[in-house]
Amino acid sequence: MTNPDTAATNIARAVDRLCTNIGQVIQGKPEVIRNAVICLLAEGHLLIEDVPGTGKTSLARALASSISVTWNRIQFTPDLLPSDVTGVAIFNQGTSEFEFRPGPIFANIVLADEINRASPKTQSALLEVMEEATLSTDATVYPMDRPFMVVATQNPIDMEGTYVLPEAQLDRFLMKLTVGYPSASAEAAVLRTQKMEATVIRLRPVLTANDIERIINEIKLNVDVSPVIEDYIVAIAAATRTYSELRLGVSPRGSLALLRAARAAAGVAGRSYVTPEDVKEMAPVVLAHRLILQPEAELQGRTAAEIITRALQSVPVPRTAPVG
Structure with a gap:
């Protein structure tokens, strides 16, 4: 191996x-x-x-x-x-x-x-x-x-x-x-x-x-994802489902997509483990297009990217990401 x-x-x-x-x-x-x-x-x-x-x-x-x-x-x-x-x-x-x-x-x-x-x-x-x-x-x-x-x-x-x-x-x-x-x-x-x-x-x-x-x-x-990172991804997805500006938040398919992208990002960076930074880096490009805004929010100029940023800010970043 x-x-x-x-x-x-x-x-x-x-x-x-x-x-x-x-x-x-x-x-x-x-x-x-x-x-x-x-x-x-x-x-x-x-x-x-x-x-x-x-x-x-x-x-x-x-x-x-x-x-x-x-x-x-x-x-x-x-x-x-x-x-x-x-x-x-x-x-x-x-x-x-x-x-x-x-x-x-x-x-x-x-x-x-x-x-x-x-x-x-x-x-x-x-x-x-x-x-x-x-x-x-x-x-x-x-x-x-x-x-x-x-x-x-x-x-x-x-x-x-x-x-x-x-x-x-x-x-x-x-x-x-x-x-x-x-x-x-x-x-x-x-x-x-x-x-x-x-x-x-x-x-x-x-x-x-x-x-x-x-x-x-x-x-x-070879690229490991710890339970801490998995919980972090789930928390980000769950946060998007609480905003009144959204008609539809991130689905479980979106959580899986973020996990896959974060693992690939870690591999591209030359690491054998996923960090919270990998998740934060991938979240905007993986999750934003999956959100559906309420018509009122669109009229007010709100964007899906802004809401993903808010979700990332609202979820505590894990202090450590143990491997294995």
Whole structure:
């Protein structure tokens, strides 16, 4: 068995290579890149929301291009059908039987571009596959290959031609990130990389699918979570259920998601144990999109991120996080 500390160090080194490779294209956003990689290693799905032109799709493509895996891009449009995502059964005249033709969802990394421009019916086609990594059709269950990750981009819902993602769909995403505008120096670096043609098309893989699967398994095996940390996560989730500004607080699925993300964050940091700081770091990107505000709170300008901050401030941080 691999020593936990040695395994954690190896994970940190591999992740550093991956983040550095992605950083050749996504300038000045190391935290966003790191969180996207943590999401992958936690076997979660990623939602990136921002205005057009901030690098949402480039981040997703750079992540996929940095790993030797299969990946597909689905451009979500109002006329996209569920079968365009999952696949369709075609009648074979030679065998007189229906044969299933897999759709683009069958890949290790799937880029769902502008997901909130498709109808809710089409979005719902992703519910099972995102939750269980399987697709059921015509009484047959098709498993997805590991690793499996959906990276979805969306524009803010106040922009023309967008739909609101259903709550059940949002809850399937482990994280929701925003890229944001780069700093002046980072934007100048973007211009230089374009001039030197250092674009996502020229990225080369630095890890394989087997590398990613091995890291995922090592995190599960070697990164310990003490009962103190588990209680801390539960207390944070419970705190969100007490605020009158919320119509819906964090569900038990949200608590599990925070646990997975915190373990992956500890592994990425080169540790074999989770600390309260890992939980606090992951809480905003893992929990905020799972909250549903009351209409009155939205009119008053309250945000889910603010409420997560209040929840973190209201729950005492454990003094120690014993391992084992």
